[in-house]
Amino acid sequence: MKRADVVADPNPADLAPEGWAQALFDGIDDAVFVHDLQGRILRANPAACQRLGYTREEMLHLTTRDIDDPEFAAGFGDRLRNQLAQGQARFEGRHRTKDGALIPVDINTSAIVIDGKPAVLAVMRDITHHKRAEEALRKQTELLQSILANMADGVLVADQAGRLLVSNPEAGRLFGLGAEDVGSTDWPWHFGLSLPDTMTPFPGGTLPLAQATRGEPVGEVELFVRHAGAPQGCWVSVTGGPLRDARGEIKGGVLVCRDISGRMHAERRQAAQYAVTRVLAEADTLEDAAPAMLRAIGEGLGWQVCGLWTVAPGGQELRCVAAWHRPGLPVEEFVEASLRLTCPRGVGLPGKVWAEGKEAWVCDEAAYAHYPRYPAALRCGLHGGFAFPVKSGGETLGVIEAFGGDLERPDEGLLSMMAALGSQVGQVLERHRIERALRESEAFYHSLVESLPQNIFRKDLQGRVTFGNQRYCATLRRPLEDLIGKTDFDLFPADLAAKYREDDRRVQESGATLDVVEEHVLPGGRKIYVQVIKTPICDGQGLVIGTQGMFWDVTERKRAEEALAGSERRYRQLTEATLDGIVVADRSGRVTLFNPAAERIFACRAGEVVGQPLEVLIPPQYAEGHAQGFERYLQTGLARIVGRTVELEGQRKDGTIFPLELALSVIGGDPERGCEGPDVQFLGAVRDLTERNRIRAVLVQQEKLASIGLLSAGVAHEINNPLAFVANNLAVLERDNKGLLALLELYHDNAGPLARADPDVAARAAALAEEIDLDYIRGNLPRLLNRTRDGVDRVTRIVQSLRGLARTDSPRKQETHLPDLVDNTLEIMRGRLRRRGIEVELDYDPLPRVSCVSTQIGQVLLNLMVNAVQAIEACPLAVPGRVGVRILRQEKEMLIEVSDNGCGIEEEYVSRLFDPFFTTKDVGEGTGLGLSISHNIVTGHGGRIEVKSRPSEGSTFRVFLPLHPLRDAP
Numbered sequence: 001m002k003r004a005d006v007v008a009d010p011n012p013a014d015l016a017p018e019g020w021a022q023a024l025f026d027g028i029d030d031a032v033f034v035h036d037l038q039g040r041i042l043r044a045n046p047a048a049c050q051r052l053g054y055t056r057e058e059m060l061h062l063t064t065r066d067i068d069d070p071e072f073a074a075g076f077g078d079r080l081r082n083q084l085a086q087g088q089a090r091f092e093g094r095h096r097t098k099d100g101a102l103i104p105v106d107i108n109t110s111a112i113v114i115d116g117k118p119a120v121l122a123v124m125r126d127i128t129h130h131k132r133a134e135e136a137l138r139k140q141t142e143l144l145q146s147i148l149a150n151m152a153d154g155v156l157v158a159d160q161a162g163r164l165l166v167s168n169p170e171a172g173r174l175f176g177l178g179a180e181d182v183g184s185t186d187w188p189w190h191f192g193l194s195l196p197d198t199m200t201p202f203p204g205g206t207l208p209l210a211q212a213t214r215g216e217p218v219g220e221v222e223l224f225v226r227h228a229g230a231p232q233g234c235w236v237s238v239t240g241g242p243l244r245d246a247r248g249e250i251k252g253g254v255l256v257c258r259d260i261s262g263r264m265h266a267e268r269r270q271a272a273q274y275a276v277t278r279v280l281a282e283a284d285t286l287e288d289a290a291p292a293m294l295r296a297i298g299e300g301l302g303w304q305v306c307g308l309w310t311v312a313p314g315g316q317e318l319r320c321v322a323a324w325h326r327p328g329l330p331v332e333e334f335v336e337a338s339l340r341l342t343c344p345r346g347v348g349l350p351g352k353v354w355a356e357g358k359e360a361w362v363c364d365e366a367a368y369a370h371y372p373r374y375p376a377a378l379r380c381g382l383h384g385g386f387a388f389p390v391k392s393g394g395e396t397l398g399v400i401e402a403f404g405g406d407l408e409r410p411d412e413g414l415l416s417m418m419a420a421l422g423s424q425v426g427q428v429l430e431r432h433r434i435e436r437a438l439r440e441s442e443a444f445y446h447s448l449v450e451s452l453p454q455n456i457f458r459k460d461l462q463g464r465v466t467f468g469n470q471r472y473c474a475t476l477r478r479p480l481e482d483l484i485g486k487t488d489f490d491l492f493p494a495d496l497a498a499k500y501r502e503d504d505r506r507v508q509e510s511g512a513t514l515d516v517v518e519e520h521v522l523p524g525g526r527k528i529y530v531q532v533i534k535t536p537i538c539d540g541q542g543l544v545i546g547t548q549g550m551f552w553d554v555t556e557r558k559r560a561e562e563a564l565a566g567s568e569r570r571y572r573q574l575t576e577a578t579l580d581g582i583v584v585a586d587r588s589g590r591v592t593l594f595n596p597a598a599e600r601i602f603a604c605r606a607g608e609v610v611g612q613p614l615e616v617l618i619p620p621q622y623a624e625g626h627a628q629g630f631e632r633y634l635q636t637g638l639a640r641i642v643g644r645t646v647e648l649e650g651q652r653k654d655g656t657i658f659p660l661e662l663a664l665s666v667i668g669g670d671p672e673r674g675c676e677g678p679d680v681q682f683l684g685a686v687r688d689l690t691e692r693n694r695i696r697a698v699l700v701q702q703e704k705l706a707s708i709g710l711l712s713a714g715v716a717h718e719i720n721n722p723l724a725f726v727a728n729n730l731a732v733l734e735r736d737n738k739g740l741l742a743l744l745e746l747y748h749d750n751a752g753p754l755a756r757a758d759p760d761v762a763a764r765a766a767a768l769a770e771e772i773d774l775d776y777i778r779g780n781l782p783r784l785l786n787r788t789r790d791g792v793d794r795v796t797r798i799v800q801s802l803r804g805l806a807r808t809d810s811p812r813k814q815e816t817h818l819p820d821l822v823d824n825t826l827e828i829m830r831g832r833l834r835r836r837g838i839e840v841e842l843d844y845d846p847l848p849r850v851s852c853v854s855t856q857i858g859q860v861l862l863n864l865m866v867n868a869v870q871a872i873e874a875c876p877l878a879v880p881g882r883v884g885v886r887i888l889r890q891e892k893e894m895l896i897e898v899s900d901n902g903c904g905i906e907e908e909y910v911s912r913l914f915d916p917f918f919t920t921k922d923v924g925e926g927t928g929l930g931l932s933i934s935h936n937i938v939t940g941h942g943g944r945i946e947v948k949s950r951p952s953e954g955s956t957f958r959v960f961l962p963l964h965p966l967r968d969a970p
């Protein structure tokens with residue numbers, strides 16, 4: 001230390017510029033110069049000249065102000081005074097080189113005497129490097145500070161004396177340290193003091209900082225810390241080690257602390273939940289589990305008091321069934337109040353949770369001041385509470401509550417954990433409820449089984465009896481003790497026992513119920529029929545562990561059933577054989593039986609109808625009336641048609657409606673209650689009236705036609721006689737008229753000569769002729785007589801026709817080739833057909849012969865053809881007319897069909913077509929007798945005539961003649 005050497009010499013007077021001193025002055029590495037009290041530089045060594053960039057000569061012309069930084073130079077006077085007073089001084093300054101650069105310097109001055117005058121010796125050292133290092137250190141310290149300030153971890157540094165050297169903001173937050181604690185030995189974490197909270201035990205009983213200061217590493221020690229700034233406390237993980245100096249000597253300790261409250265909460269919650277789960281799983285009842293469960297919750301989550309409330313029997317209020325509090329805390333008053341209290345819905349914290357079905361907490365005292373336990377809670381220092389529901393299947397069965405000195409609003413994690421716990425406890429409560437119900441139902445089952453009149457037994461998988469009710473024991477005539485452990489082989493004949501065993505095995509293997517009626521042999525040997533139901537018995541896991549059986553005597557029923565089956569068989573045979581349709585329906589109106597005849601009548605199969613409502617057989621327009629009648633009968637027993645035969649209409653499957661005769665009767669049912677019995681059935685015997693009605697209609701028509709015919713013939717006969725003499729007289733009149741006219745002619749031609757003979761008579765005759773308009777009479781008389789003749793002829797023809805209506809004589813029948821008759825008719829009609837351009841289509845059977853009165857059938861053909869042509873003529877000309885004649889052999893009949901595409905027939909006229917005098921044609925066009933006469937002729941041949949027609953579409957008349965008439969008719 002050169003500088004120290006210089007400084008160490010206190011006597012300036014001895015220092016003289018001797019030869020060695022000059023050598024030292026010149027050779028020294030530090031810049032040295034001497035200036036007088038005015039600052040003039042008197043001497044300067046080479047190092048000084050070189051540093052400042054001047055030659056020695058230049059230097060000796062300078063003052064200190066020239067080489068000082070102006071700011072530094074300003075303090076020259078003060079420094080000099082100070083220096084002179086002390087004898088020596090040391091300070092830092094800044095020199096300026098010749099080229100203007102500033103150099104930081106460390107200056108040591110000593111007062112000396114040179115050449116007898118006081119002067120100052122200044123030794124300067126360039127401290128640029130040192131300054132740079134200092135600057136770097138300052139920056140580094142700043143950086144460190146900002147790192148410490150922004151670190152997520154807390155950092156604490158203390159020296160060996162326990163003085164707090166460093167505490168960054170996070171450490172301050174975690175441990176409640178302020179700026180005033182730095183540098184102090186009396187700070188809360190001083191390792192001589194205990195922690196503010198006693199909750200966390202320390203490994204080895206030593207605080208981590210003390211441990212670090214002793215030189216031991218501290219590895220992730222977890223501590224719980226609570227202080228005024230963090231009343232709910234926080235968990236901190238601490239890592240650290242000794243603080244050493246450059247030589248490696250221990251100077252103190254460093255701790256890095258991390259807030260692990262989040263993780264610890266989660267872990268402790270999980271642990272608490274696990275503990276509760278274990279407690280619940282191990283305890284038999286909730287009462288047993290409750291204390292341990294509440295302790296696990298309270299300790300795990302850091303609460304001071306916990307309680308379990310359940311809904312009291314009756315369901316009107318909650319009762320606290322268990323409570324726990326942290327040992328040593330003076331909260332007895334609150335706990336006792338809880339155990340004494342009952343909370344109806346909505347009252348107190350538990351009542352609120354019960355009413356709302358969700359968690360609730362108390363952290364605002366004012367809002368909960370009305371709670372019944374509020375005063376007690378305050379006195380016990382419990383300022384916050386939290387409660388959540390115990391639920392099962394959405395129903396709140398109870399409430400768990402917790403209180404503490406200060407409870408903050410619970411976070412999401414806590415809420416979801418509590419919800420999970422609530423449902424876990426709820427399931428236990430529910431299980432207990434079910435178990436209780438099961439015990440009760442078992443007792444109920446047992447008493448039921450004992451009081452049932454059925455035989456009930458249970459057997460294990462090996463077929464050994466494990467239970468039998470009293471009835472079973474009585475049936476087997478043994479006490480239960482005797483039966484237990486026996487198999488069927490001990491109790492029944494071998495073949496029967498083998499069968500029972502086999503049944504058991506099937507039930508056990510398939511899991512299905514066996515339900516049969518079988519023979520059973522009583523101990524006395526009597527055979528009875530029993531209804532047996534066997535089901536598998538399963539354990540809690542669904543594994544089959546045996547069979548349960550139940551049987552009872554159905555011998556009577558079986559006999560009755562057999563009798564019934566026999567009767568049903570007979571009944572079925574009967575209904576199936578009958579020609580009448582039989583339809584049976586039950587009291588709901590659904591068809592239960594539909595015999596083959598009914599199938600024929602309604603044209604549908606029994607399978608399509610049975611099970612369906614009766615309405616499927618009834619035309620829609622009657623369906624409502626049917627339903628009302630049916631309902632009325634079921635309600636009042638008053639029937640309109642039961643027991644009578646009525647004519648109604650039915651509906652076939654294809655929708656066609658047909659007349660039917662129905663005989664309805666009520667069968668089965670309770671004779672006392674009549675229609676009210678559940679077994680009541682309705683039997684309808686149905687007869688299709690279609691054919692009967694058709695025949696009846698034909699008969700009526702024939703009857704009508706016959707009587708009209710007779711009447712007409714009678715009238716015709718009566719008219720015939722006067723008509724005969726009218727006709728005769730007319731002939732005479734015509735003849736005489738001719739003579740008279742000839743006479744008049746003669747008279748007229750000779751009027752002149754006659755007048756001359758007797759002018760008087762001639763004048764009278766002329767006046768008379770004038771008066772009667774003789775000329776006109778002469779011309780008109782023959783015309784008058786001609787028209788009269790026409791009229792009489794027409795009346796004669798009609799009378800002839802009418803007489804034919806009642807013809808009783810039987811003209812001879814002969815084998816007739818029908819096409820010949822058609823040809824004749826066409827011949828007569830030829831002109832008319834041609835005029836209207838009517839086309840005729842002919843279609844003949846290869847053997848178109850039939851035995852008939854050919855003139856009569858010819859007349860029928862002519863009538864039909866005339867009508868066809870007239871119908872076509874009634875149509876607009878534009879429509880091309882067409883008449884078809886078809887002769888076709890059909891089994892036992894010959895069909896003659898005449899069709900046209902004329903005007904057709906209105907539906908309302910069809911039934912009247914064959915009536916005599918029915919016509920739609922103008923006078924002179926038609927007499928209305930053609931079809932009537934044709935009908936008579938055809939029926940007279942044992943045949944029939946039918947018509948099918950639609951207005952404006954044409955008509956088809958069909959004449960059926962028997963090929964082999966039964967009698968030679970008519």
Ligand code: ADP
Nearest residue numbers: 867868871919920921926927928929930931932
């Ligand atoms: P008429 O022909 O003298 O009237 P009918 O007894 O032959 O007497 O016929 C009775 C009625 O039947 C006719 O007036 C006519 O209305 C109807 N009719 C008969 N045949 C036909 C047919 N082919 N086309 C349309 N209407 C017919």
